[in-house]
Amino acid sequence: MLSVDQITVAQRLDPVSFTAAEGEVIGIIGPNGAGKSSLLEVLVGSVLPQSGQVLWGGENIIGARPMRRRHLVSYIPQQPSVFADITVTELLYEATVNLGWSSVQQHDKIAQVLREFDLQPFASRSILRLSGGEQRRVHCACSLLNQGALVIADEPTAGLDLYHQLMLLELLVKRARAGALVMIALHDLSHASMFCDRLALLDRGQFIQIGTPNEVLTATNLEKIYRVQVDWFCDERGVAMRPHRIIDTP
Template sequence: MLRAENPNQNFCQLRAENLHLQFKSNPILQGIDLQLSSGEFVGLIGPNGAGKSSLLRVLSGLLAAQQGQVTLQLPQDNKKNIAGIAAQIRARFLGYLPQQERPAWPLTVEHLVGLGRSPWHKPMGNKSTRDHTAIEQALQVTDLQALRERPVTELSGGELQRCLLARVFAGEPPLILADEPIAALDPYHQLQIMELLQAHAQQGGAVMAALHDLSLASRFCKRLILLHHGRVVADGEPIAVLTPQNLAEVYGITAHVDCRDDGVVIIPRQRTSLV
């Protein structure tokens, strides 16, 4: 789904340095440092309230941190503070999939997916051949061709999630930030979406996705970032992040951890006291 044919033209890098965010007196993010580069599919994991959604919003430029900065290295360009990049230009390189979005208007599936092309043309402008091709590709890879004329207000939760992801794909951004992209999907479509995101990274893009299924995260992501109380507790290969100690201290569970060639399988056993 990448726009440019030369992989070097697609190279992008997103970097966060010393991010601090709080709402009133409640700390949300505390000293976050991380980097996302082309070719990576990174799983952002952690319990509810760990700060995953807030971090993705800050990284996408939709929410400003009180301290620290997020910089975006664009193709053939210098590193820039994301806050200084115009929203339309930023959207060409960075796609964001929010959590639990519910459209209010009965647009057709094809129309909603087509909105992903907005960063590439003027408001109310006619769609180009490239726009139509990108929309068709997005509908095809997400298995939505048969639903293209259906109002999005009549879709199931899983169908809507695929439609929203297709909208992101239609925009062809090298970087994708996804907040729980498989939360409402059945197992077949969970695998499908994870495969699509993995393929996007393998083709030279970059993906960071907030995930709750630790086994799927470890299977598809070569790197996991574990958040707890707004801090990065661990960042590395799944086998190094999903340790019994981290599962106990962060998730408050004891679990059977089975390390296999295709990932780490986590089988929760019982709850323990959270640290």
């Protein structure tokens, strides 16, 4: 169980509190500058909050040792790392350093993510010879290799074509159903509604609401927070929307 209690980040995030359980997919949504990345950075330990605590199974993980976080958290950051001129397989091997795996485990886990992320054709190719979207898939594969119980993904579908966006989101749901807690920052509200069990809506650093997609993606929230009107969105028939910008009049 994850318990976020009164987390604040100066000028970026007002007090935020919520709980989430293993097996869930939580979508973090909101417009640009809402505080989505700030919240996720606190959870992974790259930003220390001014106040509050983050409990995982009763343990306060703020300030936890790097090795503890390395085993607990799988993190896909918004901005991928700069790659060196090495092959995809070599980079994946580097990502397993200090995980305590045997050579057989390393081989098996790397073979698994190469299949899962559709990277087998590129296994022996230099990272620098891949397209931006292919590099993004490699980066996601590296980030998820450790199979942490807490999976944090900050706009993980950015730069991916539609097929691989769906592939990645399906993999994240699979991780959750296997027992992990998955938290994903997303801009695509259709994807958020399709793949997330609950959505946490933020705006200007404030925590607005957490609930099911039907509870959060209301006409009122979309108009007030996103400044759009929709003809139709999320109901028992499925997920669809036709948004229109609300244009301010002088």
